[in-house]
Amino acid sequence: MSNMQDKVALVTGASSGIGRATAELFATNGAKVVVAARRGDELDALVAAIEAAGGQASAVQTDVSKSEDVQAMVQHAVGTFGRIDYAVNNAGIEGVFSAITELPDEEWDRVLGINLRGVFLCMKHQARAMLAAGQGGAIVNVGSVNSFLGFPTGSAYCTSKHGLIGLTTSVSAELAVQGIRVNLVCPGIVDTPMHHRARNLLGDEIYDQGVLPSVHLRRAGRPEEIAQAIVFLCSDAASYITGTTLTPDGGLTLTV
Ligand SMILES: NC(=O)c1ccc[n+]([C@@H]2O[C@H](COP(=O)([O-])OP(=O)(O)OC[C@H]3O[C@@H](n4cnc5c(N)ncnc54)[C@H](OP(=O)(O)O)[C@@H]3O)[C@@H](O)[C@H]2O)c1
Known part of the structure; x- marks a missing residue:
């Protein structure tokens, strides 16, 4: 547990799965939480659960793929709770799995638009808000x-996720001097x-015989x-960690 009293966390993709668990863990640690996604009913239920x-x-x-939505999301967070200390860019889709010869152009754009452009848009506006507040911050x-x-069949999804390494390392180098x-x-x-x-x-x-056996923890x-890893990287316990990748995968990438 970290003491996150008086801190404000923004979590995208909070209506489900990893994002929802992350929002709940921030709240358990005392942070005020802004939860974002497309499905309003799911978000309202999460807010009610956190408040309860x-x-x-x-x-x-x-919708993180839309610039105007992302700007409004950041304005909502700052307007509601005063600033953003922690931002978690978790929203994502798996898209359609397809051979590249059959992959529709629009599907490529949709997956890259949410998973990669969406994170770019979020970081751009989150960083502006953090720099304006002048109190540093943490983005995961x-x-x-x-x-x-x-x-x-995973070219669009894998490309979008590979791209996040370049985006994360470049922006971490840009913002480190300002304490972000x-x-x-x-x-x-992950079971979501x-x-x-x-x-x-x-x-x-394919899953039971090809994928699961490569997970050394066998589950x-x-x-x-995953929320524990994300919240750790936001916390003061990770105060000297920036530009890194943390891989909670049960040992999936240990061996081929
Ligand atoms: N589960 C796994 O095995 C696994 C493994 C590796 C990485 N991940 C990554 O972990 C992240 C969370 O995935 P999950 O497993 O928790 O999946 P999930 O349960 O399907 O949740 C995905 C979240 O992203 C949101 N989202 C999707 N498109 C969005 C958009 N355009 N704008 C705003 N929010 C959007 C969804 O909310 P709405 O539909 O309400 O918008 C939902 O809250 C993703 O980035 C995923 O790629 C997952």
């Missing part, structure tokens, strides 16, 4: 083991709705376990 547990939260419906982007590894740390968390297989959709797309056989991760 004694925390403070506010929801803002956002959510990549994937597919930030390092490809898989057949930027890191990347690259989860392996995205994981179940991906499993359906790949097929149970999928829980969203709460």
Whole structure:
């Protein structure tokens, strides 16, 4: 547990899975939390759950691929709670898995638009808000083991997640001198709705015989376990860590 009293955290993709668990963990640690995603009902339910547990939260419906939405999201956070100390850019989609010969141009643009352009837009406006407040901050982007590894039919998703390494390292170098740390968390297989959709797309056989045996801990991760890595990188316990990648993957990338 970290003491995050009087801190403000912004989490994108908070309506589900890893983002929801991260928002709840920030609130447990005492931070005020702004939760963003497209589905307003899910966000309202999360705000109610955080408030029922004694925390403070506010929801803002956002499509991270739209510049005007992202600007409004950051303005909402600053307008509601005064500033942003921690920003977690977690929103993402798996998209359609397809051979490159069949991958529609629009699908490539959709996946890159949310997973890569969305993180660019979020960081741009979050960094402006943090620099204006002049109190430093921490940004964590959510990549994937597919930030390092490809898989057949995964070109759009894997490209978007590989791109986050360049985005994270470059921006961490830009912002370090102003006291803003930027890191990347690259989860392996995590038990969320995205994981179940991906499993359906790949097929149970490929998953059970091809994917799961490469996880040395022999199980999928829980969203709460990824949230711990994200919140750690935001906390003062990580005060000398910037530009790095933390890979909570149960050992998935240890061996081929
Ligand atoms: N689960 C895994 O095995 C795994 C592994 C490695 C990396 N990851 C990464 O972890 C992150 C979270 O995934 P998850 O597993 O928690 O998936 P999830 O349960 O499907 O959640 C994805 C979240 O992203 C939001 N989102 C999607 N498109 C958005 C958009 N255009 N604007 C704003 N929010 C958007 C969704 O909310 P709305 O639909 O309400 O907008 C949802 O809250 C993703 O970046 C994913 O790539 C997941």
